[in-house]
Amino acid sequence: MKYILLLGLFILQFTGYSQTLNEKPSSEKGSDKLLLTIFLKHDQSMNIDEIEKIKTDQGFYENFPSEGVSVVDWYVVMGIGQMVVLELPASKLRTVNVALEKTAWKAFKTEFYTTYNLYPIIENKLKNKSKVVLDSKPYSEKANDKLLVTVFLKHNQSMVLNEIEAIRTNQGFYENLPPDGVSVVNWFVVMGLGQMVVLELPASKLAAVNLAIERTAWKAFTTEIYPTYNLYPIIENKLKNRSKVNY
Numbered sequence: 001m002k003y004i005l006l007l008g009l010f011i012l013q014f015t016g017y018s019q020t021l022n023e024k025p026s027s028e029k030g031s032d033k034l035l036l037t038i039f040l041k042h043d044q045s046m047n048i049d050e051i052e053k054i055k056t057d058q059g060f061y062e063n064f065p066s067e068g069v070s071v072v073d074w075y076v077v078m079g080i081g082q083m084v085v086l087e088l089p090a091s092k093l094r095t096v097n098v099a100l101e102k103t104a105w106k107a108f109k110t111e112f113y114t115t116y117n118l119y120p121i122i123e124n125k126l127k128n129k130s131k132v133v134l135d136s137k138p139y140s141e142k143a144n145d146k147l148l149v150t151v152f153l154k155h156n157q158s159m160v161l162n163e164i165e166a167i168r169t170n171q172g173f174y175e176n177l178p179p180d181g182v183s184v185v186n187w188f189v190v191m192g193l194g195q196m197v198v199l200e201l202p203a204s205k206l207a208a209v210n211l212a213i214e215r216t217a218w219k220a221f222t223t224e225i226y227p228t229y230n231l232y233p234i235i236e237n238k239l240k241n242r243s244k245v246n247y
Contacts, residue, residue, distance in 0.1 A: 182209060
């Protein structure tokens with residue numbers, strides 16, 4: 001009986017130890033998925049109909065995004081071109097690159113940036129935590145006064161991150177961006193560029209967004225602001241792979 005009890009205690013301890021080894025913080029869990037931001041910059045020596053014909057002839061919509069890859073966002077950022085954020089297994093990185101080399105080149109110049117989702121990390125710092133998921137209806141069919149803007153917050157690399165954070169905090173960045181009445185769609189770090197924030201706002205709030213950035217982001221960042229619209233609902237029916245995920 002004594003030996004049976006000792007054996008039972010040993011099994012319990014071993015099981016507990018094994019469970020401890022398998023338990024990881026949520027930040028260390030997850031699949032082999034990564035985010036990738038792709039800029040498709042129009043060749044303005046051609047008009048949009050000529051570009052569209054090249055894409056169609058080269059099989060762009062049949063091959064991009066590749067199988068096993070999901071769209072997070074697909075925007076037109078006016079003044080830049082198309083901006084696509086994909087979620088993909090690391091093993092699919094080459095496939096995505098080859099698909100674009102074969103079907104997007106000639107119509108676009110392409111840029112790639114590894115990306116991660118910053119919003120869950122900073123959400124608790126924000127005074128205004130309003131966040132929205134864009135629906136599948138094109139904005140032209142909606143009856144509200146909402147527009148999208150993409151804000152690039154490019155780090156001043158003459159300072160380290162802690163110095164940038166101190167400036168933002170002291171200037172009231174988290175208390176003022178986004179302003180009241182404005183919602184975050186996505187807030188990513190695009191590695192090599194900085195932070196990329198897509199906001200949904202009434203047109204009447206555009207000045208408030210601009211002032212908030214000038215007062216609380218300048219000095220820590222150089223900023224660029226672009227009017228934006230959601231391209232995905234417009235092209236979804238053309239895509240062979242319509243896998244879509246929300247962040």
